[in-house]
Amino acid sequence: MKLDKVTSLFFATKIDSKLREGLALSKPGDKKYFDGSSEEFLRVMEIGDEKDKERWIGKIIKPGPAVTEVDDIQRNILSILRRIAPNARIPASAVKIFVLQGALASPAVIDDEADGDEVEVGSGPYITY
Numbered sequence: 001m002k003l004d005k006v007t008s009l010f011f012a013t014k015i016d017s018k019l020r021e022g023l024a025l026s027k028p029g030d031k032k033y034f035d036g037s038s039e040e041f042l043r044v045m046e047i048g049d050e051k052d053k054e055r056w057i058g059k060i061i062k063p064g065p066a067v068t069e070v071d072d073i074q075r076n077i078l079s080i081l082r083r084i085a086p087n088a089r090i091p092a093s094a095v096k097i098f099v100l101q102g103a104l105a106s107p108a109v110i111d112d113e114a115d116g117d118e119v120e121v122g123s124g125p126y127i128t129y
Helices: 017-024 028-033 067-084
Strands: 009-014 043-047 054-061 094-099
Touching: 009 067, 017 054, 017 067, 028 067, 054 067
Parallel strands: none
Antiparallel strands: 009 054, 009 094, 043 054
């Protein structure tokens, strides 16, 4: 069994047509809420290849948030999305949690089944910009 205590999480919702339209029509002053320039706000990431590309919008969270923080993070994301895309109806259940691999993540994994304190690099599909 492995415990990863350094990889960030990505709390996000998939960008559908209504949300995409809302983001495109957002006020210039509201772009800061999802352009990825601040850790306090949201960022857009893509997963998949060119033909099956999905875009997700969410917030990168440092590893190991307390369980009691999850609802606050979810509400914060939905609040920002309501501000920048008021016509997009996003239910709370649409916010998913992903492990963030790649450039923004530290891939060290603690493996309690390996000899010593070995560190493994994660593999699998990556969420990228």
